[in-house]
Amino acid sequence: MAYDVAIVGAGAAGMYCACKILCKRDASVALIDSNSRPGRKLLMTGGGRCNISNDSISAGDYHTDSMERLEDILTFHNTEDFLAFITDELGVLTSERSGLYYPSTFRSETVVNSLAQYITGHGGTFIGDTTVTSIKHEDGLFKINRDIASKTVVIATGGASYPVTGSNGSFISLLAPFTGKDDMEALYPALVPLKSSDSDIKRLSGIRVMCDLTLYGGRGEDLVLSSSSGELLFTDYGVSGICVLDVSGEAVRAIASGNKPVLSVNLIKTSSDEAVSLVSRLCSIFPDRSVKSALMGVLREEITDVILARLKLSKDMKAGDADGKIIRSIADMMTSFKININGSLGFDNAQITSGGLKLSSLTKSLEIEGHKGLFACGEMLDCNGICGGYNLQFAWSSAAVAADGVLSCLN
Ligand SMILES: Cc1cc2nc3c(=O)[nH]c(=O)nc-3n(C[C@H](O)[C@H](O)[C@H](O)COP(=O)(O)OP(=O)(O)OC[C@H]3O[C@@H](n4cnc5c(N)ncnc54)[C@H](O)[C@@H]3O)c2cc1C
Incomplete structure (x- = not known):
């Protein structure tokens, strides 16, 4: 039949x-x-x-x-x-x-x-x-x-x-x-968690943030491959979460063509200038607290620790000691936190x-x-x-x- x-x-x-x-x-x-x-x-x-x-x-x-x-x-x-x-x-x-x-x-x-x-x-x-x-x-x-x-x-x-x-x-x-x-x-x-070679990302494992995400191609800051918004989850191998999955296909393709994709994470979903005003205001309200304590209402302290380490600043630095240049660098990193991507968790x-x-x-x-x-x-x-x-x-x-x-x- x-x-x-x-x-x-x-x-x-x-x-x-x-x-x-x-x-x-x-x-x-x-x-x-x-x-x-x-x-x-x-x-x-x-x-x-x-x-x-x-x-x-x-x-x-x-x-x-x-x-x-x-x-x-x-x-x-x-x-x-x-x-x-x-x-x-x-x-x-x-x-x-x-x-x-x-x-x-x-x-x-x-x-x-x-x-x-x-x-x-x-x-x-x-x-x-x-x-x-x-x-x-x-x-x-x-x-x-x-x-x-x-x-x-x-x-x-x-x-x-x-x-x-x-x-x-x-x-x-x-x-x-x-x-x-x-x-x-x-x-x-595609729609796959991404691996990162950045050693400080492991320290954030388990932390979730609502963010805006931009994927760059690794051939210069200006080559945007994809972008998304939503929840990002830091893991011990790299990053996951719906917004990461959404850009993952482009990241995997970029790696396959020999590029080094980078995620830029806006951790507080605001403009760089607004972030400067925010950090500046919090540091002036709480001058005697540490920077991470002054910012704890907007950012997890573990993330501020990583930001301060990337900027080569002491993790116990007092908010009152942060001058305009430091405030700008912290704000820039809060709105454009970089994660180097070097692979994915694969078809499995x-x-x-x-x-x-x-x-x-x-x-x-x-x-x-x-x-x-x-x-x-x-x-x-x-x-x-x-x-x-x-x-x-x-x-x-x-x-x-x-x-x-x-x-x-x-x-
Ligand atoms: C964990 C997970 C969660 C997801 N959640 C969502 C979601 O919520 N919403 C959404 O839109 N998408 C989701 N997706 C994607 C969605 O599942 C796929 O888009 C969809 O299943 C594709 O349907 P398909 O029929 O083409 O393939 P499949 O569903 O993969 O079906 C193919 C079938 O073919 C059979 N087969 C393959 N080769 C052979 C062969 N040689 N001989 C006989 N049989 C064969 C397989 O056994 C399988 O049953 C998710 C995927 C995963 C893995």
């Missing part, structure tokens, strides 16, 4: 693609995964709460080889379309918190189980514990691992991030017979993969150029977004486009 559709990978994209096919047509759909259950990574998302989408998604929030193609994908099936589908078809209500959407149960399991039950309830077949190692096109059909035949195939194997979930970059070898070297963008970890700890199969190598339906009936969607495509539901929305949107392409193919 040949299936109408075989989907390789039962993650967010593969499962949603199956739903979008089965809601329109009574097709035979096989969803194949190396895990025994579908949605293993989806279960981990949003800290187990599944941040499914965001209310302000635009192509500019992603890194991709083709903004134009990305815009088409995000327009074809946007946040509203996805929320409407899971509410109307899957019966999953959603909640919005500061622009981020979650299932109203705040449980990833709700999303995974609802998708899985919709698929089996509409006649789809889940084939678990099956790692796909080859796809061939023979006699008008696709042959998967030699024993599964299908009229069309959707590759939705995810990228290379968190390989423990089953997504280990296998799409590269699966696609090799159908793509050229130029169709693939090199893979890098990355929430997403940057790079992959180029959007520009696919048709508008996400069909592989020159290979009718072979589609791709999800994280394996060269498109990665910031934190906040952007990556799952790309998985849903690209899956909906691929599903539409499959339906046209079957007609």
Whole structure:
């Protein structure tokens, strides 16, 4: 028997693609995964709460080889379309918190189980514990691992991030017979904690700050690679936190191209001149206290210690002894605290993969150029977004486009 559709990978994209096919047509759909259950990574998302989408998604929030193609994908099936589908078809209500959407149960399991039950309830077949190692096109059909035949195939194997979930970059070898070297963008970890070689950063391990963050390329102060705002967490290896994850993809790429990226952290989210006035005022109000004690209402004392050490000033220096030049240097460091970045925690700890199969190598339906009936969607495509539901929305949107392409193919 040949299936109408075989989907390789039962993650967010593969499962949603199956739903979008089965809601329109009574097709035979096989969803194949190396895990025994579908949605293993989806279960981990949003800290187990599944941040499914965001209310302000635009192509500019992603890194991709083709903004134009990305815009088409995000327009074809946007946040509203996805929320409407899971509410109307899957019966999953959603909640919005500061622009981020979650299932109203705040449980990833709700999303995974609802998708899985919709698929089996509409006649789809889940084939678990099956790692796909080859796809061939023979006699008008696709042959998967030699024993599964299908009229069309959707590759939705995810990228290379968190390989423990089953997504280990296998799409590269699966696609090799159908793509050229130029169709693939090199893979890098993204949304990943960053390592620093600065020895004083370890001393701040465990401290969190709300900050504005700018990533410089290491070829001079003026080359800004990326910026973000939010919580930064100092760790014993370097830095983490959502704003760090958001700029991490660019930092990893900069290192790969031989640069030395530097994070500049505005620890008090204010301008340099305002910081000078603030430090000056606090030092004059508390002249008999140490500088770190005078500033303790705005900055953790451990951080002031590091700032004073970087400026080669005594950690017990009295606030009243700080002259205008010292006040300016302290204020400058509070608004532009530098952290040298020399690596990341790698794919094992990355929430997403940057790079992959180029959007520009696919048709508008996400069909592989020159290979009718072979589609791709999800994280394996060269498109990665910031934190906040952007990556799952790309998985849903690209899956909906691929599903539409499959339906046209079957007609
Ligand atoms: C810890 C963590 C938290 C995250 N939180 C969020 C969040 O809150 N919001 C958000 O938008 N994004 C989040 N993401 C990113 C999000 O999980 C991904 O964007 C999304 O899962 C990608 O979906 P996918 O279907 O393309 O790939 P995956 O979900 O990785 O699914 C791919 C599937 O393919 C299977 N597979 C791979 N190769 C083969 C093969 N050769 N044969 C058979 N099966 C195969 C895998 O087992 C896997 O089940 C998070 C990621 C992580 C790791």
